[in-house]
Amino acid sequence: MTGHRALHILSSQRRLGRCRFCSRPRVPLQWVTVMVSTSLPDYAPDWAFFLDVDGTLIEIADHPDAVNPTPRMKAIITHLRLTTDGAVALVSGRAIAELDNLFMPLIGLPAAGLHGLERRDAEGRIHLEALTESPLNEAKHELREFTKLNPGILLEDKGTTVALHYRNAPSLESAAQATMREVLYRLGDDFELKSGKMVVELKPSGRHKGHAVEEFMDESPFRGRTPVFIGDDITDEDGFLVVNRMHGCSIRVGETNYSAAQYCIPDVEAVLNWLEHYHSHHWR
Ligand SMILES: [Mg+2]
Numbered sequence: 001m002t003g004h005r006a007l008h009i010l011s012s013q014r015r016l017g018r019c020r021f022c023s024r025p026r027v028p029l030q031w032v033t034v035m036v037s038t039s040l041p042d043y044a045p046d047w048a049f050f051l052d053v054d055g056t057l058i059e060i061a062d063h064p065d066a067v068n069p070t071p072r073m074k075a076i077i078t079h080l081r082l083t084t085d086g087a088v089a090l091v092s093g094r095a096i097a098e099l100d101n102l103f104m105p106l107i108g109l110p111a112a113g114l115h116g117l118e119r120r121d122a123e124g125r126i127h128l129e130a131l132t133e134s135p136l137n138e139a140k141h142e143l144r145e146f147t148k149l150n151p152g153i154l155l156e157d158k159g160t161t162v163a164l165h166y167r168n169a170p171s172l173e174s175a176a177q178a179t180m181r182e183v184l185y186r187l188g189d190d191f192e193l194k195s196g197k198m199v200v201e202l203k204p205s206g207r208h209k210g211h212a213v214e215e216f217m218d219e220s221p222f223r224g225r226t227p228v229f230i231g232d233d234i235t236d237e238d239g240f241l242v243v244n245r246m247h248g249c250s251i252r253v254g255e256t257n258y259s260a261a262q263y264c265i266p267d268v269e270a271v272l273n274w275l276e277h278y279h280s281h282h283w284r
Contacts, residue, residue: 040263041228041249043278048087048222049080050213050239052231053094053102056253059268060197062167064094064156069102076272077106079279086110086122086221091209093194093201093235095158096120112212114161115194115203115235119212121219129207135190136162139183139202146179160204167198176200196233209235210242217246230271237261 054060054067057077061067081088089110090099096113103109112119119127140155140162147155152169153176155162164176180200184193192205213229216222229236229243232253240250240260252261253271265271 040251040265040274043281044226045281046225047228047249047278048084048089048217048225049275050089050091050209050216050227050229050243051077052209052229052233052236052239052253053090053092053099055197055232056230056268056271058102060167063154064165067102073272074103074106076275076279077103077109080275081109083279083281084221084225087225089212089216089222091116091212091229091231091236091239093161093163093196096126110216112209112216114158115201116207116209116212117160117204119215121216122221127215129204134160135187136160136202139187142183143179146176150175156199161201163199163201165199170198173198194235196235208238210238213239213242230265231261 051057054064057073058067058069077088089112090103091112092099093115094102094113096111096118099109099111099113100107108120108124110120110122117129121127140157143155143162143164147153147164150169150172152166153172154165154168156165164180166173166176177195177200180193180202184191184202187202190205191202194201194203209231213227217225217227227243227246227248228251229239229248230251230253231239236252237260240252240262243250244260244262249263250261251263251265252259253265254267255264265274
């Protein structure tokens with residue numbers, strides 16, 4: 001893997017104004033062209049790792065519950081934590097409780113769940129966004145009716161977010177996307193859609209994975225280190241943008257024509273190999 005290729009990316013987030021959670025200003029949407037490296041960065045001893053899960057550390061399955069986290073992957077995470085003094089966080093669209101089940105027997109890993117709506121810091125403290133009673137309940141009912149009428153579409157209810165998966169019914173992508181847009185229209189600006197690989201998700205707006213990375217980087221043991229974010233999907237782009245701004249390394253898993261990531265890596269196996277070799281450098 002050597003060389004560079006041009007990609008067209010969005011320079012920042014979608015909307016103007018200020019984030020309602022952290023009051024940071026949003027910046028105007030702008031298309032820019034960057035050169036992405038098809039080789040990977042040289043290892044550095046001061047890295048902090050932010051790792052997406054599905055499609056990055058574990059292979060995507062037909063059903064979110066059917067994934068298979070391998071003992072090797074868990075061993076790599078354990079070694080990585082030792083090498084970095086604990087500066088390893090999971091940053092996922094899954095809920096933290098789900099991540100805990102997947103990563104058993106590893107306990108209490110720093111993690112951001114639901115695209116940053118919930119976060120567990122390195123001390124084990126949970127940070128939740130204060131959300132008003134969810135107006136999602138009516139929407140969930142409507143989406144359940146939609147799935148009954150469209151076999152193959154899977155509804156995933158994560159509590160404060162809800163997703164429609166069409167991996168098992170790709171011909172229904174347009175119908176799923178259109179239904180979600182209708183629901184979003186009724187819910188208004190407090191919600192937004194996140195599209196991923198064969199999935200579209202409805203979530204409270206304003207928080208994304210990049211915010212979680214910024215918060216981790218303000219805390220021990222991440223503070224003072226260089227962030228490295230690895231992810232495979234559109235929802236990881238916010239993390240890439242934040243890490244780029246911090247002069248860190250952003251790495252996209254798989255082929256794509258649109259990404260803010262500086263580097264790309266082919267697949268889950270390559271990610272695990274690369275992380276495994278980082279540990280073998282014995283920095284200390
Ligand atoms: Mg992913």
